[in-house]
Amino acid sequence: MGFRDRHQVPDLGIGVGFRPKHAADILQGNGWSQVDWFEVISENFMVGGGVPIENLERLRAVRPVVPHGVSLSIGAVEALDEDYLVRLGALTKRLAPPWFSDHACFCRAAGRDLHDLLPLPHTREAIALVVERIKRVQGEIGRPLALENVSSYLTYETSEMPEWEFISEIAERADCGLLLDVNNIYVSARNHGFDASRYVDAIPADRVLQIHLAGHTDNGTYLLDTHSDHVSDPVWELYARAIKRTGPVSTLIEWDESIPTWEVLVSETERARRERGGALP
């Protein structure tokens, strides 16, 4: 039995990342009914109350809401932040999501928090560290973690294997899920000169709980993962390739800069729905 079946992870359909700019469209109008589910940035809701928590409560009353973290720092050598885990536990208890997600990266080192998704060297040492930390976090939260591959602009001298082997081995040994960000795969493939298709073909498909789609920016000598534009055609192709392997898994559009109107965002989800339907047998 595959990971999704073992954990009874549902296909939530096509969703979007909830952003305050769209709160009125989504919650005061009936915008929420135009998408199947929402993802929220976990850290934005690790607060006491006010508008963020009111919005969250209204959102979860009408659609499934999945927390997506950016600061768990699962790959850091520094100890996990206990306050972070308490707040994440409270958030997942409030939302009761089928999974929660964060990135295969480190954010903290030397007592600092860089608020960035810093890539890990693809080494046996890093795998061992991340596996143990995922086991602890999954155990404490009591739900599957979907580990997301990051966009990267840096390759390490010490790396011992390609990223797809690194991620796959972590997922297998930690027994966790994956959040496959196909835009991130494309960005990293272009930046580092590897074959994005090979990456998609290598990941353990039954562990993919969710797929991310987003736009990026071409800075000339490298691509930057800005979430500031429509999903590009090569990324749609990669998405279709991934869906052929995974089957129908929950898909989400991220758009964080140059945020468009709600209508434009909804039209991007409709494209995702068409692409997903077309890729399935």
Added chain:
Amino acid sequence: MKLAELQKTLALSLLQREPNPVAATLASGSARLSPLEQVEIYREQFWLRHIACLTEDFPTVRALTGDAAFDALCRSYLEAFPPAHFMLRELGRNFAEFLARAQGDALLAEVARVEWAFIDAFDAAEAPALDPAAIAAATDDDWPLSRIRLHPSITLLDLSWPADALREEHARGEPVSRPERSPRRLVVHRRARQLYAEHEPESAFAVLVALAAGATLEAACAHASDAEDKIGEWFSRWAALGYVAAVTFPERELTAASR
């Protein structure tokens, strides 16, 4: 290189104002980017991201200083108070203190204090306002030893400059400049999703400060010569504005949930 050393080296290099060749020894480079260029993408993003956050949180400070000076202030602040909390939301918590102590600019510090109070009020914990009718049953003897718990969104600000007026002017798109001194006492708070900055008389403010510190009503009133005459009026107003989250009498606590 071991993972711990790699992470520490990279993290500390990103906090530098200038490119760090040492960090570049970690990177392998690519066909289009040298090792140093790879690391530089992250270093530049570190500064852009954190300065953008401070720009969003302290727009009135920025309007007063001008863009270039604000950028320089942010860089100095990030060196003095490197980000350490996992929430980017916490980045500016020490900005007012930095402006007061390191920069010696009391006006900018007060403006930053007001802007930060609004951030705190925005997502502070909820506490339904106490219904004044709910405490009608208390006797006169109950009050002296009572303690009044203020709403979690409240920040009490004793200011020398009209920092709140500057914030409002900037929010309306009006130009702002350094004003004359104009002392005032503010209560920044949230009520029904809206944020407010209420002005309080000096004596009423002194009582609020004492109550916020946990004093009994009797002890708090000792901080204002006219409190004995006005406390009833003040309390009614505070309750109506949503300042009061709970009243604890020696033997019981009244909250909105008590109704």
